[in-house]
Amino acid sequence: MGDYEHSRGDLLLEAVGVTKSFGDRTILKGLSVQVHDVIRPGMTQGQIVAILGPSGCGKTTLFRALAGLERPNEGIVRAGSPLVPVVAGSVGVVYQNYMLLVHRTVMGNMLVSARNNPEISATDYKSRIMELLERFGIAREIDKYPIQLSGGQRQRLAIAQQVINGDKLIMMDEPFSGLDTLAKTAVCDLLVETTNMDEHRTIVVISHDIRSALRIADTVWLMGRDFVDGVPQDGARIVEEINLMDSIAWRPDNHRLPEFERLVRRIEDRYPEL
Amino acid sequence: MNPKAWFTPNQPLSPAGFWLWSIIWIAVFILTWELWRSPTVPGVSDTLSALMGLMGKQSFYLDIMESLKLTTMALGLATVISLLLSYARSLGFVQPLVRGVTLMRFLSIAGLSFIARQMFVSGDGVKLSLLTFAITVFFTTSMVAVVMAIPQSKYDYARTLRMSEWEIVKEIVVFGTFADALEAMRQNNAIGFAMLAGVEVISRSGGLGVIMYDAKKYTDPGVQTAIMLLVLVMGIGIDYLLGLAKRVCAPHTALGGH
16 A cells, blocks of 8 residues: 655654653653654645544643643653754644634734744735635634634634744644544544645644544554553553554545554554553 | 513523513512601602702712712722732732732721821822722732633643743733623722712712711701612613623623623
8 A cells, every 4th residue: 555655854843751740640751752754755745643542641741741831850852943842832732622812803813823923024914814714714704703613613713823823833632522523524624734735734633533533644653551460550651653654644535445444443452551 | 472481490581571570670679668668768759859859959960970080080090900910910929919909808998098088188089099999909809810710721822822921911811801801890890889988978078978978967868868879870870881891892702702
């Protein structure tokens, strides 16, 4: 199945030996991961990495550490080109509940974000915003407040807000949570569309929804804890990296492939021991 | 209209139903009032005739203006002080001061009036300072609760948009709680009106409270009740105007999401 030519480029994000504890409870222990730019000849496409793991294994703590919102007790997280230690604002973040400025309209939300992007000049704000909103299918809603938008539109606005902010790397916390099948497909399409905007655009999706994540990801990290005599030990780490680029990644309707089902079952079978 | 729904828990009340029941409850109130009528408790007609008598005096309108001016100024000053304190709470060194101000709501106004009289020569200064103080301590308490209720994730979200810490104060703390500030203003306007007559009596420099006090001295319960109702109506009027301001200045709150 390896007929989609690709190669790995620069390092875009890395966590090295990240340990995070709260009191005497260790959530992450010596966790290390790397996200590389994936180059596909003739394609303008970024990458989507999925971090999968059962509830309570420390995904949110990892999410916050990668986003620069939580400082690790040990280790370091670096992002960008060249790589520099992450601080809040280094990477974009889309929360599970699509957090927005509720007191501002769609345009207001986008303007606040655009003003903090040094790459956009003040004269270009509105045209760039409109271009992006058109692409995300919410251009007609510019004068509406977030409360007037549907869940899907809010999610689109939350992503657009991070994109206009200049973030190449966007972290998404449980983007498929609480959605029905059709809505999950729409979110998958949206994320792929977002990565198609820029070759270096990278989305890191943290989820426990195996099927949705496998549909769009080119790399999957399985997160979990070590077990000793059947007892989970404190401190999660990445227990396996699954490269999908040589199997199901980027294929249209990849979820109908037998390999897709095999991967789903394999990951599901691993969940009890994560 | 669905009369059965009026007596079933958790059923919505239609606007027509709301008005009908408002009229019924006002009628019940007036009936109860009339039943309690005695030489010391004036009835509805006594109160209305007392009000008519007051309306015939030119000084009455000056007193209304005096009371309105006092409450408006006190609410305005208290709003500025309370909002500054609540927003400044973002700075660590201000937090103990703000905490101290909120604890001042347990101070006795009667005791404070003594200090106010020493500080201000005029009665106007006394009543304005007392009412401003009374509203400020409660307003600050309300607004501090609003600011403290902002979840950490909102600050984090703002940081991911590369806002500086000062921008976060402006966008999340000030603009983000603007609608709550207007709501707190409404609530504390009510406190101002509840205390209005009290501080006017203490300062004895005009206003509806003084008319009420004089009526008590000359045993005219009709006037007292009329003034009480008038203050109630004025308070409700200002409350309505503040509600209107909230809908205009923070339109997202009228969309059902706040």
